[in-house]
Amino acid sequence: MSLAFLDRPVLGIETSCDETSAAVTLGSRVLSNIVSSQIDLHRKWGGVVPEMAARAHVEAILPVLDEALAGAGLTLAGIGAVAVTNRPGLVGALSVGVTSAKALAFDRGLPLLGVHHLEGHLLSPLADPASHNAFPMLALVVSGGHTELVHVAEPGAYRIVAETLDDAAGEAFDKSARLLGLGYPGGRAIQEAAAGGDPKRYALPRALPGDSAHFSFSGLKTAVLRLVEKEADRLSVGDAAASVQAAIVDSLVHKAASALEAQPYRALALVGGVAANTSLRTALAAEADRAGVGFFAPALDMCTDNAAMIALSGSLRLAAGERHGWDLDCEANAPLPAPFVLPEA
Ligand code: KG4
Ligand code: ZN
Numbered sequence: 001m002s003l004a005f006l007d008r009p010v011l012g013i014e015t016s017c018d019e020t021s022a023a024v025t026l027g028s029r030v031l032s033n034i035v036s037s038q039i040d041l042h043r044k045w046g047g048v049v050p051e052m053a054a055r056a057h058v059e060a061i062l063p064v065l066d067e068a069l070a071g072a073g074l075t076l077a078g079i080g081a082v083a084v085t086n087r088p089g090l091v092g093a094l095s096v097g098v099t100s101a102k103a104l105a106f107d108r109g110l111p112l113l114g115v116h117h118l119e120g121h122l123l124s125p126l127a128d129p130a131s132h133n134a135f136p137m138l139a140l141v142v143s144g145g146h147t148e149l150v151h152v153a154e155p156g157a158y159r160i161v162a163e164t165l166d167d168a169a170g171e172a173f174d175k176s177a178r179l180l181g182l183g184y185p186g187g188r189a190i191q192e193a194a195a196g197g198d199p200k201r202y203a204l205p206r207a208l209p210g211d212s213a214h215f216s217f218s219g220l221k222t223a224v225l226r227l228v229e230k231e232a233d234r235l236s237v238g239d240a241a242a243s244v245q246a247a248i249v250d251s252l253v254h255k256a257a258s259a260l261e262a263q264p265y266r267a268l269a270l271v272g273g274v275a276a277n278t279s280l281r282t283a284l285a286a287e288a289d290r291a292g293v294g295f296f297a298p299a300l301d302m303c304t305d306n307a308a309m310i311a312l313s314g315s316l317r318l319a320a321g322e323r324h325g326w327d328l329d330c331e332a333n334a335p336l337p338a339p340f341v342l343p344e345a
Contacts, residue, residue, distance in 0.1 A: 008080020012311025016089025032071030083314020086114030197242030
């Protein structure tokens with residue numbers, strides 16, 4: 001399949017949660033991708049505080065935009081369109097990006113496009129041109145808010161084949177980390193504490209092992225709580241972290257493997273913040289190998305929230321003629337977008 005990207009540089013903006021990000025792409029090439037993280041700001045509260053996030057975006061957005069343009073070796077005059085995450089997310093946070101995008105697009109007379117955050121994650125593998133011919137693709141989206149297996153027939157055409165019935169995988173990492181006293185955000189902390197730990201030391205549940213295609217992680221959280229209470233001072237945090245990581249990775253890999261068997265796919269993609277997890281990357285790559293399909297896991301800075309993935313998906317929709325007006329709104333919740341029509345290549 002030859003994908004049609006906009007033939008001019010696209011400025012992408014992402015402020016849906018706790019990263020302020022701006023990026024410039026041209027075709028499927030990422031010219032710059034600047035991310036300013038608010039993790040330090042939210043750490044002492046153990047999670048993202050929406051009002052503080054919005055204010056921090058206001059402070060960071062102009063320098064981040066400047067840096068993204070400079071990194072791409074461009075000025076605003078060289079930009080062809082502006083793509084911005086407008087859904088789903090924290091509305092106060094989203095509105096900082098959307099207002100900035102509108103102001104820039106209006107000032108420069110550029111097309112404006114609102115992008116669905118999840119579509120951004122789903123299409124993040126497109127930064128690697130080898131992925132352009134890898135459809136249909138099965139994408140495992142794992143982040144702080146999402147755990148889904150998505151059938152991607154082609155960019156724009158999505159069907160959710162499995163989802164979590166309760167917590168997201170990232171939440172399972174974050175909540176377990178808090179119970180183990182490992183702080184926030186939990187995914188990376190668990191990965192680091194798990195290095196050298198024994199993943200078989202503590203038996204933790206793998207939920208819905210049977211026929212269900214879906215995921216469930218709330219039982220794991222309860223089991224970790226019980227473990228911490230039962231072991232008290234005797235608890236080996238390293239072994240517990242390794243056991244938690246193994247439980248989450250096993251569940252994700254098991255469901256992804258079943259979904260790969262259910263239908264013919266050309267590739268498996270691993271996207272979203274939890275895709276930064278080394279153990280998950282290794283296990284899923286092996287599973288793709290076993291199934292004889294390609295494997296795509298974006299570079300780490302394109303796994304956690306970033307504007308490059310927003311510019312890439314925006315570029316495809318812009319090339320297909322999609323535009324939004326100055327009344328573009330922010331939405332806290334939104335279903336995956338409808339397919340777009342690819343122009344004749
Ligand atoms: O995609 P993302 O940056 O933001 C959302 O849209 O949610 O994902 C954030 C999530 C957090 O739950 C964080 O703990 C998790 O990704 N995460 C990881 C790792 N790095 C980030 N989880 C496991 N292992 C990691 N190395
Ligand atoms: Zn995300």
